[in-house]
Amino acid sequence: MENPQDEKEEREHFLRIVRAFKYYKHHSLEKIARTERYLAKLPNHHRELLEHYTQHLSALKTCIENNDKIIRRIIKDVSTIFENSHLIDSKVVANTPSAIPSSADMEKVQATLKQFVRDWSEEGKAERDACYQPIIEELEKHFPESIRSKREHRVLVPGAGLGRLAYEIASRGFTCQGNEFSLFMLFGSNFILNRCEGPNSLQVHPWVHQSVNCLKSEDQTRGVRFPDVNPSCLPPQAQFSMAAGDFLEIYVDKNYWDCVATCFFIDCANNVVAFIETIYKILKPGGIWINLGPLLYHFADMVGEDSIEPSYEVVREVILGTGFMIE
């Protein structure tokens, strides 16, 4: 049983993220309005030269309205998605006060919209293939069906985001659990995995907030359809789950997993050694860790956050020192 203080903090955190999603439309339209107010102050002959830009700002507003429709669906009934959702009264969610979300949280809402494209659209395929394929191939190589049924192999994907890598692993027959800490991603993955209405049924405008380095105005307003596959169409025997929470807190059982697959994950630690140590502990003897991704330490330069940022050379030493052998 959690203590009341933890429950209160958890509830407040939950409500903060809901508020951020809800604030998306107002925040985004207000930014356009600021640009329009500045445009209105420019000399007439500048405004005439910028006629197509003025039209473009109107198109951006339509894109934002469309994105907001997706967002409304993401946060609909969000209060019911967790086991501990008794903490969240849906009326409280509906009437949550309008404290202004931080710009960091607004960027995370935008990042969630873009992540649908990366993880669940035809357009994201090249990016996914570059990151997920090497992991999946390694996995298949180490655990061929001939040894024992794939389903008997437990694979954990920490930092699962919108769940595509974990889904792909599960759809190949492995027992797979995705783990994610961010509520932005958890709201998104709940939506995509559980409320989907068939391939390419939805459209997002992922680049609408990316106003720099556009060749054409249309580059910014372009819509992308998703999901490329129906995420709820896993084979009936597939073993797939998502677990919400802090990797270091949740995964304490030793010798449990056959494989931990991390993709763009280990640099999200305050202390990368703790991640490496935990991965080692929870793996069965003979189990494998497959990792892909940069060392773009998430907490470097983040105010109020502890962080160490060792080079790959040092991380490699830590990996070997923990007991891993590197292949």
Added chain:
Amino acid sequence: MENPQDEKEEREHFLRIVRAFKYYKHHSLEKIARTERYLAKLPNHHRELLEHYTQHLSALKTCIENNDKIIRRIIKDVSTIFENSHLIDSKVVANTPSAIPSSADMEKVQATLKQFVRDWSEEGKAERDACYQPIIEELEKHFPESIRSKREHRVLVPGAGLGRLAYEIASRGFTCQGNEFSLFMLFGSNFILNRCEGPNSLQVHPWVHQSVNCLKSEDQTRGVRFPDVNPSCLPPQAQFSMAAGDFLEIYVDKNYWDCVATCFFIDCANNVVAFIETIYKILKPGGIWINLGPLLYHFADMVGEDSIEPSYEVVREVILGTGFMIE
């Protein structure tokens, strides 16, 4: 004659930038100290695995001390570099109160150190060649010596930064003026152009603050020597000057320049149309504008700053609409 209010603001701005340079060492060492305090709290077996990282933090401190030596030389006698330097009492500079500089200003100090490498080191040559060579070649093509003496051609380089492009143009015989608004860059260019002691006499550690995505710890501590050439060794007849201030305010004389060469500049406007219009006005009939660089609009998402961010498609329309022909 400027009014007293303007003078006061100018003086305060100047002192703010001096303070930022002076604060570099304290700010940078404090960041390392925070990491060391966090390290000290980690379990013993984590600290043992991170022994080389602990040594690396010590090496970083030495690099910061070395960078600070360059910085001390940059801001030495900085109060005398401008014509209006009567505004700045050098004693005031020396005893300027220690209001804490913003992290944005600290990043600009770090960017200035890196810019020495990009503009004035052997290591920066590939990057310079990619950006400056196409501009210089275009210039030489349009104004071959045969038409009239190169020296009779006036070339303006707005956004001159640490002055290398303007220097290269002047060293090829053209009359060239660099213009720069940022005091960070102006302090740096004054140092490099007027106080230099010969090739490779100085060393900076430009990557010391870049703790992410390092393969080896040494990637972060590596020193780079500069300048690759002696910036004060222009041919005796060379016509080269640097002008401090806002491009839109300084350049109001019509039909004056034979060429305006902009490199990574036009996206630094609140209103890019005003830049394009000014470039058109100050060029002589038949004069040319050579431009290279992205549309990474500087003021996009900057709080309290006006900004428009048209795509290249629209910028091109504006360029043509202003009266330019694009070759």
